[in-house]
Amino acid sequence: MDNEGWRVMRRYGTNGRHAGHGRHAGYGKFGRAALAAGAALCAVAALPEVASAAGTPNPYAFAEGAKSVTGTASNTDAAKLEAGSTYKSTSAREGTLYYRLELDAKTNAYVSVTAVPPLGTKVAYGDGVTVSVQDGNGTNCSSGQARFGSATSPRPITAWASRRIGPDKTSCQESGTYYVVVERTRQGTSTPGPWDLEIQHVSEPGLAKAGSTTPPETWNSASPEPLSGDPQRRTGGTSFNDAVGLEEGVWSDRVKPGQTLYYRVPVDWGQQLSARAELGSSADDGYVSSALEIALYNPVRGFITRADTPYDGKQKSAALEPLPPVAYPNRYETKDDVSGMRFGGWYYLTVHLNPEMAEKYGQGPIGTTLRVKVSGTAQGGPEYAGTPQPADAFGVSDRDKELAASGGTEEEAARSDTMRLVAAGAIGAGVVLVAVLAVWTLTARKRAAAAPQGGTPPTGYGPPGAW
Template identity: 55%
Template sequence: MAAAALVGTGAICPGQAVATGEPGPYAFAEGAETVDGARSNVEGHRLIPGETYKSSLPRGGRLYYRLDLKAKESAYVSATAVPRLGTRVSYADGLEVSVQDADGNNCSPMEAQEARFGASESPRPITATAARRTGPAEPSCAGAGTYYVLVERTSDPESSRGAWALELRVASEPAVRMTGATEPPRTWDSATPAPPTGERKRRAGGTSYHTARALGNGVWGDSVTPGETRYYRVPVDWGQQLAVSAELGTSDGLRRGTADPATRGTGYVSPGLVMTLANPVRAEVEDADTAYNGEQKSAALEPLPPVAYENRFATADAVSAMRFAGWYYVSVHLNPEVAEKFGEAPLELMLRVDVDGDPLPGPSYAGSPRPAEEFGVTERDAEAARRGESAARGEGGSDDDPVLAAVAVGGIGTGVLLLGILGVWTLTARRRAAGASAAASAPTSDAPVRAASGPRHRR
């Protein structure tokens, strides 16, 4: 089944070239319903909290979708736009998202709800998130009823006229049982922490939020091709503080003969690398970038506060975004102009991840979030980070797995990969059959079976 899915979706291994004008290698959520946006709010397709959808955003488009919300639930709608690779985008190109009431009022006017391609002017997945929040400090958009999601594309007249693929995701956060402070924590350690040191362990990033590779504390290695965006995820619990930095390796294109000495191997690309951190509802927390000239370069996120429910009342976007425990997403994009200056070969990437502090008890919610376990860290999440699992179906990512390492650098063909997968399946099936036979002949036990999942908010 996994092999068939790999072939049927035309999956692209890291380092594998993508033809100009083809859809970017963004792995959309499996089973996501495809919906059309409406020109009028009254015709908008209903979006259900906890679900993910696929849609399309035309140039200059204004599309509506619909939400039916309870009186005491906060809803977060993220929109990820995926332009075709090789198409032209400008600094100002991007998208805006808003949640509105029946009178057209914006439910969260003070929060960032837009995304731009920015100075890199590179076609890549970009995400904007809007919210309808409830609580004593949220006087607008109160009450149960129908709300409307407006997704708008802002375009430069000279940029690509083609439609962008669009992914929509809705998350619902229940109200807390007891109302606490409505101000953010006044003090926190804003000093830049010392980055982790030691040998890097290879973990290949994914191509979307859905295939993001799990990382914990440590030094992690990967490779990134010009024009490519790599995704990673880090579990951060209540009370914990996250720090991330990225380092791009030197280019050896000239030594390997992959660049023309007359025109390549020298130059300056700004920005060459763009790193973005997003919170569990995919709202941007912070970003960092660095220029590239063929020599090693680094980019680090500014110091961030520990995760706290009260951060949502802060005026600074980066502090307000650290309002949830859960999976935080790191995306790293390498500007395609790097290929023009230094060759098309992948460059080595190193991520230094530090999650500091012991987990603290989180807020007592008066209900369940959607998706389930969205705003918290479980033992299963912590184990996924230790194992380096992909977000898609909990796929493993052992640092020393030779098959995964080969896939990570695109060093083997699909046929060889499928043969290897089939071989593993055959061996696994034989072992399971032998185990079942042995179990059938073994004496039974009256010992109780413990649940596999651990308690929430503990490591």
């Protein structure tokens, strides 16, 4: 807010009187309206700034408003992770970090950890992170790991683990304190510096009534015919948080060596997703193994599957293996590419270009094409006995479909929502101000008419100068 705005608030901020006239502690109608308008202006000023084009961008856009949390070397003083929240932390070196969960005996808990090494550091084939959820006796409820593998570039990698309630489980079913255990592994040839971590905790309520615990035995597992048509341009994001929305279609982009691009696709209950990434041809030549990789993550950032392709200057493609339709009972399957398809919601696609491509084809970006298909009719989801955290974690809304059609990101949608609230608040405050001034003017005229000739009008009414 500018200085004039604050002067107005100071002038009229006490019971509708000039600051020099009133000693009341409370705010009058005019003061509250001015404060409301001021708060609306301050809210606009407080909106996150758009990153400048100058300078080197961060390789991973962390969630806006992510809380900072410190992992501890022992579980005894581990910080608590709240359901529905996203956190930023740091792994200073190889070793184990602990975080705490407080869980009931009815709710499923999912925790994902995205490790982000700094640009320019060296990573090795076996470097990565392992994430586990453990009970108070050190029993693993589940665990997952992510490794850099053959594409040894310092890119974001994500692992997930869960505490799931279910008739097929015998351990980790009680309410109480659980621990998220994050272990960073490093080989001797890699850089020993710190990695940033993004940690997300999502909760899923139990079902209102018991359902099937048998995953679908048959489904259309034939490789789908890839979509054709003119590609539309969409620029991928740098993280789960700014992943650009896609609907079914053919999409083009450009990716640099060492870069990872993020996209997201709404896939509802009963629907089936297929995706293929293609790398355009080049006038240069040279062989690079695992040049282009496409990977898929579910709505809680759980890894599902990946595919890659070598490159020799000719156009190449990498397609995900056929996946089952989204269904709640998929979680009872042991295979990752089936069990991961257990929620309706946003599914994330990442496209990564091997940094070795720079040696053979230069540092510039190479054209890519994404062919995304969503087949099947959306069905009603399971009846939960509570509300997930975040509340919109599972299922596809009309808003999600609009974001996919427009290419919007969740952060852009959040800013848009904030702006609408600010606008509504500002308009409301303006209406109040106009109405109050009108009442003051009418009151002043009546009092002036009623006052004796030459008399002094009462003080404490209307803005200064009205008399």
